[in-house]
Amino acid sequence: MQRSDDPGLLRFLFGMTAPVGRRSYLVTGVALMALKYAIDAGLIYGTTGHVWTPWEFLSPLLSTREAILRGGNAWALLVMLAASLPFTWIGLAMTVRRAEDAGESPLLALLFLVPGVNFALLLALSLWPTAPRPETAVPAKQAPTGAVAPHExxxxxxxxxxxxLVLAVGITLFSTLVLREYGYTLFFITPTLVGACSGYVYNRTRDRGTGATIGVGLLALLMVGGALLLLAIEGALCLLMAAPLAAPLGILGAMIGQALASSARVGGGSIVALVFALPILTAVEAWLPAPLVEREVRTTIVVDAPPAAVWPNVVGFVELDAPPAWIYELGVAYPLRARIEGEGVGAVRHCEFTTGAFVEPITAWEPGRRLAFDVVAQPAPMHELSPYRHVHPPHLDGYFRSRRGEFRLRDLGDGRTELSGSTWYTLDLAPTTYWALWTDALIHGIHRRALAHVARLSERGAVSVPAAIDDVAGVSSGASPRGE
Structure with a gap:
């Protein structure tokens, strides 16, 4: 039978009131770590066949997961990201209560958000004894007596x-313009702290309710986005992409802030110290950059035409006039046409996008089968959507880098061709697991647009690069293709 003072498993894990002793904190923490490891390891093994070791799981480098889940696995990245949110909330909620139980500031719980440090914090708080309690429990912060002012x-x-707002705008300016760092601290820790600080200030004199606190946290994030847009620090499209990550973190932070406000061990000085610690953490992250991981995105379609008819439209294609999807209309770059200078290996292909041209020296020229190229120059990945005429945030310069590409043609033997396009790229934005969901999806969209255009041209007998027909004919007759 459950005791009357037993909060129940869900309230114990997700709530903010039930005390957490060191033994229950250790046992629950280890059990949840084992469960999270099993989820991640099973997902990675099922997707890639890689055996995910405990050491890789404990590594603070988030890029180790990304190095394994390289390409063609957007669903796996999404599941891994979604699965991490409840574990993050449980870890924060239990760490807040364990710190209070140990007689320490609940602000220690925010160290749980720092990769690597969170494991050390788990061990330390598991060894920290429970602080003595006074005989008569007194609420840490009581609501003031008397009538409440109507506008309070x-x-x-x-x-x-x-x-x-001040916290987020300040750290964004410091991180992006001074350090040129778009990292874990900016996109993961900062939204959480915005919610926590706004929730703390809102509940500092009295508890105003969880629903209202969450509303204040989300309003703070909304104001941050508006300020970054009006100050021409960011464009609307990038803010829209960041919102699905920032919103749940802001909600989580707001609830943490509400809990911190009820603690007698958290004062204004502690919050100020926390604010000053954030740029230090950002600077450390910029000083220790994570290695770049090359991802592959491959898209495949079937063309109702033989390889000989498809190849001349792969080498280069005429004006692409099909309307793009809505997100490309908002500013993400998309292809318009492709042309080639020369033939064979060493020729240079120019794929022209709405923001400029990719310069692609040919590295493999196998007529009717394979065209591969490096990327030595590329335009900006997007035009930012902004009330101002020219907005060019630093992340448009080199944080997304296309490295190489390839087209493969496979004769299906019935007059049709399997045509696939691949792009290999690196991404210098963290958490990479989240941003790769966007970049993979956008690249797939670009591939589908270009491949569908090649298919339409080929199926109606159009020839974009007439000289390429001779290359296919030469291969069919046994002659060496030009440029080899």
């Missing part, structure tokens, strides 16, 4: 939003 809640909400 609005004032507290505005102060919370303002605090979060």
């Amino acid at each position: 809640g609005i004032r507290a909400a505005l102060l919370g939003v303002a605090f979060g």
